[in-house]
Amino acid sequence: MKPSWRGLLLSSSIALLLMGVTVGGSIPGARSQTDPAPPVNAPTPRNRRTFIPVNTLTGHLGGVNAIAFSPDGTRLASGSSDRTIKLWNWENAQLDNTLSGHSGDVNSVSFSPDGELLASGSDDKTVKLWDVPTGQLVGTRLGHSFSVQSVAFSPDGESVASASSDKTIKIWNVNTTEEQENLKRHSSYIWAIAYSPDGEKLASGGYDNEVHVGNLTGSWFWFIGGGYDTFKGHSAPVLSVAYSPDGSKIASGSADGTIKIWDVDDQKLLSTLTGHRDWVLSVAFSPDGESLVSGSADRTIKVWNVASGSLETTLTKHQGKVFAVAFSPDGKTLASGSADNTIQIWQAYP
Template sequence: MLCCVNPDCQKPLNPDKNNYCHSCRAELIPLLGGRYRPTQMLSDEGGFGRTYLAEDIHKLNECCVVKQFAPKVQGTGPLTKAIELFKQEASRLQELAEHPQIPTLLAYFEQNGYLFLVQQFIDGQNLLKEWQMRGSYSETKIRELLLDLLPVLEFIHLKGVIHRDIKPQNIIRRQSDGRLVLIDFGASKQLVATVQTKMGTVIGSHGYTPLEQMQDGKAYPASDLFSLGATCFHLLTGVRPSNLWIQEGYSWVGSWRQHLSSLGREKVSVSIELGEVLDKLLQRDIQKRYQSADEVIADLTPGLPPSSSVPPTILSTTFTATAANQEPVSPKLNNTLKSKLLLGSSILVLGLGGVWYFQSPPNQKTEPSLPISQPIPSPKSVSENYLLPKPLKGHSSDVNSVAFSPDGTTLASASDDKTIKLWNPVSKEEIHTLEGHSNWIWTVAFSPDNKILASGSADKTIKLWNVETGKLIRTLEGNTDGVTSVAFSPDGKTLASGTASKDMKIKLWNLKTGKLIRTLQGHTNGVGSVAFSPDGKTLASGSWDKTIKLWNLKTGKLICTLAGNADSILSVAFAPDGATLASGSKDKTIKLWNLKTEKEIRTLKGHKDKVNSVAFLPSSVNPNGVILVSGSSDKTIKLWNPVTGKQIRTLETGSGYIYAIAISPDGQTIAGGGSGENILKLWQTIH
């Protein structure tokens, strides 16, 4: 179905074949911003815009949320002001999305007289629906909620942002990890309040909104804390603050305890300590209320130093690393105990993209060797530290592919902004910007001699570039859909390319002449990834048809098909000895395949979203073993022991998806490309 984006349309859902809305007769917009396909209306902002569920056709129809702002103002002055404020709000939302519990801002743009924000879709239920399904919260659940959300509020307040509309509907429990995500920062609501001509516009929801915000339209950090207290009251008692507000005004906040046994239920038990916290959160007088989130945390976790706020991910169940010589924290400890132990210890804390993570020794357990010729290294030979990621700024949109030159002197990045940038990975300086593609660029790869860069684009072409000069050498044409993947043969004489779903072919090109050598056919959907074996005799192709195919390059014949994934194959990579293949899938798993037996060895599970990229560390880096690296839309990069299938460590990258990873030839740098904050970053490793 296709959704009409006329904010006044009463029945916006339309069949795909319609050009005009069957209800309001407005012309349908099949793609917003050239890539986002609206499929369902999620909410209506009272005539000032709507929120839609959409599919990002650039990212395999990945779900996202599109917020529309349609200001109904008279004259060009107010409209210009609205657009200016919209851009300011979008910039602020992008800054806030550094936090892993705030949706990533993916895009903002103006189209057909409307303004649009595109944000990450959070798969999960809001707390109102959760309460309706599971019933009222216990005190333990309320404490967990507060300790999970208060660091988020502390983060946004330090950024100078007040949410203004905290309530159960605007808090989602993320299905992948159970963390609470704060949504709907009300950019459109604040814009409406600014450009609306009538007086008395209030942002917030009755019962959850404090007195100062309701009367004067002014909001402070303490205002959000009142709303959080009202949210806890609702989830604890099952009584909607909005109903009490209609009946009693603000007097209910002084007698909230009488509702603990409402609706004939057994009385909910609340300790003196939590009761005092809720009393202070729900004070009518802002001066008597908590003034900051860390004050609330201090009262919930007595014994901690008053200045020690709980870091944003301190409560996460995934603690991926500790400082050298420190014992790992048991995952069985509850969240609050983890906070106390970690904050009170001498554990080294490293900042990574605006979040926190802990380093822990790799798992020392070993299992029988796989057909990877070298055993995995001992824990001491594995890097113990991943330093702060270094952002490379220059692209204006998502980075879909990254690649290091074989000599390690150049890093290439390909983006939705239709450009390729070449970087010095040491100085972090831009060397060249390559322009010529007419649509987003999916993939880049360097030739073995470091002289040529190949790029594949949604414009259906492959371009070959001179790395030294940045000049275009030639364009390879003949595809009927976008080019999703390119790879050079080890001898540098052949280029392989894969194409999207309207073409579904693999093409082999003669690099010297630019002529097509042969076409490999057999996949029934787009080819998302191609890779040459180290000896150059075999090509692996991973497809959106959920299969991997191995091809004999001398004959062009199919060797075998590897099947077993539940969703699209997004990336394939050969182990250094060529005996094992790794594949990353949209089904959130990595599979390892024995190429001699053509059987699956094992499945690596741990990512919470699709695995977009896999790569092996060069064997020269770890002469005693092999390490597999993976990048995912769950905003993490993981390092794996492919022999045991165990995770070595997780890099929590912060906000934004990881679409592509590349490892420098010396193994000292991991490059990650993606969306949001993670457009392009480098992680330096220490061996």
């Protein structure tokens, strides 16, 4: 079995040269004495968010590779190198259940839109579906020939997409074992996938340094090499991708140490966020779309203003690489998973 990039990262001592220049003009809101006053209906810049650590969830015996909040915000799922998935009542720092069944590292977890099912992807080459209330395994999807690096439920809950080191993306029917699509979009390993909020597009990031965005209508074109847009600009593998809540932007985090924000429709690079000293392993938009958080192998979490591309704050609680970050649905809580085997819960203000 080909080792996952998380394992390679943990054992690697190679320092990457960070590259990237902020793109775009001056920071919105900064104007000289001679600049015209903004229009009356211009949005008022919000205050910077402050994040306070309020809880640490412990129990995993290996690094926490993936985290996801349930749609109602009451549960948090975590996937680990200890081959288990844990379901938490995060507000009380209480472990509700441990899901066992994978024979390899769990690299990704995703809740169904109704919160009743959880999908997981693993180094054991499988995608598993779990019943959240009972913790029972309800199905295993076989078909990938190498590690499953990322899984994502479609917004309608009918399908699960999985991305693998075998260079393919598969789309599975939730109610059957049917493989609906086998998409060959990247020339190398695929690390991350994300559905657009309307479910019509699927974004992916890979070892070929590219972000691909394809329309799921007529997706059979992908098999013959067409039907998707390619976003180029990173100088190293793309390890994470995320859609903004309105679907207009994609953020990509890379082993080149940068985050790039792209305009989906215009296929244009909007900004490059620099500041991390190592691989950017995870990115997530806040539910209001105003902030972006990033987790890095440099052990920090950074919070960015999406409109200006400016760094708002750096969070330094973890003692290991930060593999995963996620906002609660109401945007008031941030969770982060790390190679230090812990999940940190942060309260966001305002």
